[in-house]
Amino acid sequence: AQSVTQLGSHVSVSEGALVLLRCNYSSSVPPYLFWYVQYPNQGLQLLLKYTTGATLVKGINGFEAEFKKSETSFHLTKPSAHMSDAAEYFCAVSDRGNEKLTFGTGTRLTIIP
Amino acid sequence: AAGVIQSPRHLIKEKRETATLKCYPIPRHDTVYWYQQGPGQDPQFLISFYEKMQSDKGSIPDRFSAQQFSDYHSELNMSSLELGDSALYFCASTKGGSLYGYTFGSGTRLTVV
Numbered sequence: 036a037q038s039v040t041q042l043g044s045h046v047s048v049s050e051g052a053l054v055l056l057r058c059n060y061s062s063s064v065p066p067y068l069f070w071y072v073q074y075p076n077q078g079l080q081l082l083l084k085y086t087t088g089a090t091l092v093k094g095i096n097g098f099e100a101e102f103k104k105s106e107t108s109f110h111l112t113k114p115s116a117h118m119s120d121a122a123e124y125f126c127a128v129s130d131r132g133n134e135k136l137t138f139g140t141g142t143r144l145t146i147i148p
Numbered sequence: 149a150a151g152v153i154q155s156p157r158h159l160i161k162e163k164r165e166t167a168t169l170k171c172y173p174i175p176r177h178d179t180v181y182w183y184q185q186g187p188g189q190d191p192q193f194l195i196s197f198y199e200k201m202q203s204d205k206g207s208i209p210d211r212f213s214a215q216q217f218s219d220y221h222s223e224l225n226m227s228s229l230e231l232g233d234s235a236l237y238f239c240a241s242t243k244g245g246s247l248y249g250y251t252f253g254s255g256t257r258l259t260v261v
Binding site for chain 1: 206
C-alpha cells in the first residue's frame with residue numbers, strides 16, 4: 036500500500052519568494068506521483084505528474100517538482116510566488132498498474148503581499 | 149475541450165434522505181472514479197468503474213452504491229444520509245484505467261442538515 040506525507044499543513048511565503056512544498060511518499064513499487072492544486076470551492080487541477088523518464092518535471096503556472104527515489108520525495112517548487120498561487124496543494128501517489136490515487140493531507144499556501 | 153461534468157454542483161439534504169450524484173466523463177473515457185473530500189480533509193477514494201464494471205473499491209459505506217451506465221456516465225447513490233456525509237464528492241475519468249489524462253470534475257458539494 037502506498038502513502039503520502041506532506042510536511043507543513045500551512046506554508047506562508049512573501050510574494051516573489053521561493054515556494055517549496057514538501058512531499059514524501061511510501062510505495063512498494065515504483066510510483067506515479069502527482070501534484071494537484073485546489074482553489075476554494077473548486078475541483079482538483081493537475082499541476083504536474085511524474086511517471087517515467089526525466090526526474091525533474093515541469094508543470095503549469097511555473098511550478099516544477101523533482102522525483103528523488105533515494106529520498107522518496109517529490110517536492111514542489113516555484114522560483115517566485117505570485118498572489119494567484121494562494122491555494123491548497125495536494126501531493127498524490129499511485130502504484131503503477133493501479134490507477135487509484137492516494138492523497139496527502141494537503142498544504143495550504145498563503146502568499147504575503 | 150470537454151471536461152468531466154458533475155451534477156448537481158450543490159445539494160442540500162436532510163438526515164436519512166437519499167441523494168444521487170451524477171458524473172459524465174470526458175468523451176471516449178471509459179473509466180470513472182469517485183472520491184470524497186470532507187471539510188479540511190484530503191480526498192478519499194470511494195469506488196471506480198471500468199467498462200461499466202466495478203474495478204476497485206475503497207472506503208465506501210454500505211449505504212452508498214454506484215454504477216456506470218452504457219453511455220459511461222456514473223451515478224453515486226447515497227441513502228440514509230448522515231451529517232458526516234457532508235463533503236465534496238469528486239468524479240474523475242480516464243481512458244482504459246490509464247493515469248494519463250486522469251481528469252477531475254469540479255465536484256458536488258453535499259450538505260446534510
